[in-house]
């Protein structure tokens with residue numbers, strides 16, 4: 159394989175996606191002895207840095223991770239030490255000026271150069287994974303998507319790091335790596351002491367599900383109680399630290415919060431003859447104009463395409479939460495389900511199980527609305543907080559939050575309502591299991607997201623089998639030696655006392 163080959167087929171994975179039986183599509187983390195050679199990685203890889211660029215639909219983030227020199231046994235030792243938000247749009251936004259996609263990353267790459275010691279630059283792997291924005295561009299214009307990837311590859315190769323590839327990851331990978339990230343950071347894969355003993359009594363380890371809401375897609379990933387073979391494309395199999403995990407995952411393209419809004423507007427447009435529209439999901443007094451001609455180029459809205467006698471659509475907010483929820487509800491088709499249970503659009507969803515970590519826009523939005531406290535709010539409390547926020551007039555909201563970007567601020571009402579619709583109507587979370595959703599931005603110093611899981615896997619840092627117990631540290635050896643010596647001395651002393659009883663004791667002198 160050519161170093162850094164960006165085609166998905168020839169990429170060297172330690173994650174192997176294979177179909178083992180007719181019923182199972184497996185994503186297996188296998189021990190990958192030759193992975194380091196394949197990837198031109200140094201043998202003494204432990205103790206260093208890794209860079210992952212998350213090329214999302216709305217923007218690109220560069221993450222720098224660091225790990226200690228000694229291969230430790232505990233999970234959670236690899237940590238994020240830097241994040242850099244790339245200026246401008248996501249790389250898919252460069253479809254008209256593809257040559258500018260790569261140069262947009264330069265500033266963040268420079269920042270990474272400043273964080274990583276100079277002598278380690280050459281051996282630091284750098285990966286770029288593009289998500290739903292590029293999946294959509296590939297559907298819309300394959301040639302432009304390839305040119306964008308070539309441009310970013312050129313820039314990444316010219317950086318002083320060890321380029322390992324730039325590719326579009328699948329929705330399934332995105333879900334799986336997000337799940338790996340949060341469970342790695344929460345320490346759920348490797349347990350010690352009583353926790354390990356308790357978990358060894360159960361057939362399946364307790365892990366947390368992962369809910370990721372991006373701009374263009376959303377993922378749900380968790381270990382269900384019972385695995386059904388109804389929809390093999392949604393089932394993954396992992397072997398991590400000697401334990402088997404059967405994981406359900408699904409990625410909904412076009413159901414990230416930006417694309418969901420586009421879908422909603424496209425539907426609203428169908429029922430208007432007019433070039434202006436009242437929208438219940440924006441605050442009263444808020445106005446926005448969108449270009450109708452560009453609107454339907456997007457694969458998420460193209461099915462709704464029809465001819466309009468106007469080129470600009472004028473939107474005016476109404477600030478009506480209930481109406482907004484009803485409006486959003488139309489995005490979820492709940493009528494047909496070819497399986498025993500579904501989320502929406504005929505997609506299989508097993509019964510929800512366990513706790514869930516909800517991150518990315520789930521967190522951004524709920525955090526803005528002050529709904530992420532440790533003592534979780536009830537579903538009713540969340541709904542009424544969003545309803546109250548939606549009812550506030552735009553001029554008042556703008557005045558109070560003048561420091562927040564208008565794009566974000568104007569959409570918190572829609573986003574809050576969308577999040578509730580997705581979780582409550584889409585996935586069917588109820589008043590009871592709502593409190594099992596934990597909205598989280600970071601775990602320790604690391605952002606929740608797919609990037610850490612991706613790097614841990616590609617650098618082979620999560621073994622399939624549990625590593626042998628580590629040799630004792632120097633301190634433990636010394637302690638053990640002292641203990642042994644004390645025991646030995648005590649035994650000798652006792653023996654001497656028994657066989658050479660002092661005369662006073664022999665005569666029974668008191």
Ligand SMILES: Nc1nc2c(ncn2[C@@H]2O[C@H](COP(=O)(O)OP(=O)(O)OP(=O)(O)O)[C@@H](O)[C@H]2O)c(=O)[nH]1
Nearest residue numbers: 214215216217289290372373374375414518519522
């Ligand atoms: N309020 C707020 N919104 C944000 C922030 N960062 C991103 N967003 C928005 O939240 C949504 C999701 O952002 P990301 O999780 O970065 O999505 P993405 O990775 O670009 O998109 P995907 O490719 O679909 O995963 C988008 O609408 C962003 O515009 C932030 O710091 N604050």
Ligand SMILES: [Ca+2]
Nearest residue numbers: 214289372518
């Ligand atoms: Ca994302």
